[in-house]
Amino acid sequence: TVVPTEAKIHLINMLSESGLPVIEATSFVSPKWVPQMADQVEVMKGISKKPGVSYPVLTPNLKGFQAALNAGASEVAIFGAASELFSKKNINCSVEESLQRFEEVMKAAKEAAVPVRGYVSCVVGCPYEGQVAPKKVAHVAKRLYSMGCYEISLGDTIGVGTPGSMTKMLEAVSKEVPVSALAVHCHDTYGQALANILIALQMGISVVDSSVAGLGGCPYAQGASGNVATEDVVYMLHGLGIETVRNQFF
Amino acid sequence: MGNVPTTVKHCLSYKQIIEDYPWLRSWLQEEKIISDHDYPEFVKIVEVGPRDGLQNEKEIVPTRVKIQLIDMLSTTGLSVIEATSFVSSKWVPQMADHTDVLQGIQRVPHVRYPVLTPNMKGFQDAVAAGATEVAVFGSASETFSRKNINCSIAESMLRFEEVIRTAKDRQIPVRGYVSCALGCPHERHVEPSKVAEVAKKLYEMGCYEISLGDTIGVGTPGSIFKMLQTVMKDVPVNALAVHCHDTYGQALPNILTALQMGVSVVDSAVAGLGGCPYAQGSSGNVSTEDVLYMLQGMGIETGVNLERVIEAGDFICNALDRRSSSKVSQARSRTL
Numbered sequence: 001t002v003v004p005t006e007a008k009i010h011l012i013n014m015l016s017e018s019g020l021p022v023i024e025a026t027s028f029v030s031p032k033w034v035p036q037m038a039d040q041v042e043v044m045k046g047i048s049k050k051p052g053v054s055y056p057v058l059t060p061n062l063k064g065f066q067a068a069l070n071a072g073a074s075e076v077a078i079f080g081a082a083s084e085l086f087s088k089k090n091i092n093c094s095v096e097e098s099l100q101r102f103e104e105v106m107k108a109a110k111e112a113a114v115p116v117r118g119y120v121s122c123v124v125g126c127p128y129e130g131q132v133a134p135k136k137v138a139h140v141a142k143r144l145y146s147m148g149c150y151e152i153s154l155g156d157t158i159g160v161g162t163p164g165s166m167t168k169m170l171e172a173v174s175k176e177v178p179v180s181a182l183a184v185h186c187h188d189t190y191g192q193a194l195a196n197i198l199i200a201l202q203m204g205i206s207v208v209d210s211s212v213a214g215l216g217g218c219p220y221a222q223g224a225s226g227n228v229a230t231e232d233v234v235y236m237l238h239g240l241g242i243e244t245v246r247n248q249f250f
Numbered sequence: 251m252g253n254v255p256t257t258v259k260h261c262l263s264y265k266q267i268i269e270d271y272p273w274l275r276s277w278l279q280e281e282k283i284i285s286d287h288d289y290p291e292f293v294k295i296v297e298v299g300p301r302d303g304l305q306n307e308k309e310i311v312p313t314r315v316k317i318q319l320i321d322m323l324s325t326t327g328l329s330v331i332e333a334t335s336f337v338s339s340k341w342v343p344q345m346a347d348h349t350d351v352l353q354g355i356q357r358v359p360h361v362r363y364p365v366l367t368p369n370m371k372g373f374q375d376a377v378a379a380g381a382t383e384v385a386v387f388g389s390a391s392e393t394f395s396r397k398n399i400n401c402s403i404a405e406s407m408l409r410f411e412e413v414i415r416t417a418k419d420r421q422i423p424v425r426g427y428v429s430c431a432l433g434c435p436h437e438r439h440v441e442p443s444k445v446a447e448v449a450k451k452l453y454e455m456g457c458y459e460i461s462l463g464d465t466i467g468v469g470t471p472g473s474i475f476k477m478l479q480t481v482m483k484d485v486p487v488n489a490l491a492v493h494c495h496d497t498y499g500q501a502l503p504n505i506l507t508a509l510q511m512g513v514s515v516v517d518s519a520v521a522g523l524g525g526c527p528y529a530q531g532s533s534g535n536v537s538t539e540d541v542l543y544m545l546q547g548m549g550i551e552t553g554v555n556l557e558r559v560i561e562a563g564d565f566i567c568n569a570l571d572r573r574s575s576s577k578v579s580q581a582r583s584r585t586l
Contacts, residue, residue, distance in 0.1 A: 159581070162547020163506055191540035191577030192547070195502040198471055218581070225577060232499035239470025239500070 005039040009046040016050040019245040025055040028064035044071040056117055065105045077117040078102045080144055082137040083126035099143050106147045118144030123154040124161035124169050134172035142176035151181050153209055159189025163199040170203050183207035186228050189218045193228035194236055208233055290514035292551045297323055297538060301332040303523025305344050306534055313347040315569045317354040322565055324358040326558040333363040336372035349379040364425055373413045384417055385425040386410040388452055390445040391434035407451055414456045426452030431462040431477055432469030442480035450484040459489050461517055467497025471507040478511050491515035494536050497526045501536035502544055516541055521563035522575025537576035
């Protein structure tokens with residue numbers, strides 16, 4: 001169901017009061033492909049931006065980037081894939097072609113002094129290719145990082161990862177990208193998200209993507225869950241004595 | 251920066267070092283914290299669905315359905331299946347058919363079918379019905395003990411001592427459970443030292459294995475680590491098992507933590523059967539399917555066939571007219 005714009009704005013405003021430092025607000029993708037995000041401009045302009053909180057938006061290409069900037073975005077994100085087939089099916093081009101598209105966005109973002117976050121999807125499995133080589137993930141992550149992304153979020157898009165595959169993948173990626181610039185974006189489709197996040201934390205990762213109420217199912221396994229729930233992640237982190245709200249003293 | 255030595259971090263800025271000595275970058279990254287956990291090569295899964303699971307389901311399950319579930323589970327490779335409970339049917343109507351269940355199932359060679367025996371009467375009934383392994387249930391929380399079985403922890407230990415002694419005479423192995431190991435619905439916080447005390451008592455009385463239960467699922471990797479560290483001072487790790495509930499979604503990371511500490515026995519329930527009687531609508535037992543998926547992904551042997559467990563889960567969920575609590579089962583049944 002397409003969510004009304006006021007509901008989206010209200011949700012983001014509520015999240016802004018919870019202490020979260022980063023809230024991904026919307027996506028400047030063509031409404032033809034993602035009707036749910038058609039109200040991108042109204043959402044961006046309608047939310048009450050809390051000082052100290054960033055509201056990154058997805059920008060798949062230069063057109064999206066410029067529209068985002070016009071709508072007041074001050075941080076953007078780009079989405080690469082570690083799987084060729086997934087890239088072709090999802091955004092209609094090869095991984096290399098998508099990286100070249102992103103270079104354009106990176107250049108414009110640098111000029112506008114806008115930070116860019118890079119996502120790599122299918123890091124531990126692909127709905128089409130099955131297994132994904134850790135080296136490939138490291139390659140894409142490194143490219144995005146070298147292009148200028150300040151952070152690389154490694155996404156288990158179909159939630160098939162386990163502490164076994166996560167370890168191997170993170171070992172490979174952390175050889176190419178400093179662990180402080182890495183984040184994990186685990187899906188809970190097979191119930192493995194929290195275990196995978198724990199492994200990532202043990203390997204030095206300190207940025208975790210999650211979604212309030214575990215919003216968002218899995219388009220590749222109907223009825224199955226998708227994103228890991230922010231509430232469950234915070235419960236685990238607090239139980240571990242890990243702070244989730246940082247006070248800036250300067 | 252996870253891979254920069256602490257002393258260096260305090261003396262100089264990491265960025266400054268890298269600027270002055272660019273060659274250092276790769277060296278510092280080579281020193282990456284490689285996950286050097288020694289996981290067990292084999293994990294024994296103790297399937298508690300037919301007992302702990304069904305006991306916490308609202309619908310009374312017909313005897314033949316229980317028998318069929320256990321028979322299906324017997325073909326999956328599981329080596330331990332908790333079959334039923336010889337508790338008074340007045341307290342637990344779901345387990346009223348304990349004798350019929352135990353006598354009705356097909357006992358597969360190399361599979362054990364422990365049953366709960368809260369007292370001597372239960373033990374005698376169990377033996378008469380053909381039980382060859384039993385289990386006793388202690389609590390780490392006084393209030394929980396009183397509210398659940400109407401006596402103090404010390405009194406319950408006396409009761410169990412009798413059962414264990416008699417069981418030993420008949421060469422019947424006894425498994426000990428400690429509930430509320432990570433929190434109590436009444437007392438909230440439970441001291442790890444109390445858990446260790448009860449675990450040690452059960453172990454010294456003669457239980458071959460102690461299953462530490464997060465009865466209300468409030469545990470996290472932080473609290474389970476502290477608890478296990480304390481218990482392991484008094485009970486050898488190879489005699490310990492974890493029985494994690496998934497009420498707050500923490501079961502798998504808790505189990506992972508336990509594995510990292512050397513525990514190699516995990517209790518779980520097919521389809522995540524059994525809600526939480528203390529948090530209505532919430533989930534209870536961790537699902538066997540999700541545990542197996544994780545262990546397989548880590549290259550840890552279990553001897554259990556995941557697909558067959560999923561089938562058994564589908565069967566019982568159909569019979570109960572409920573959705574499986576297993577994420578793996580949900581994902582598998584709908585994948586493109």
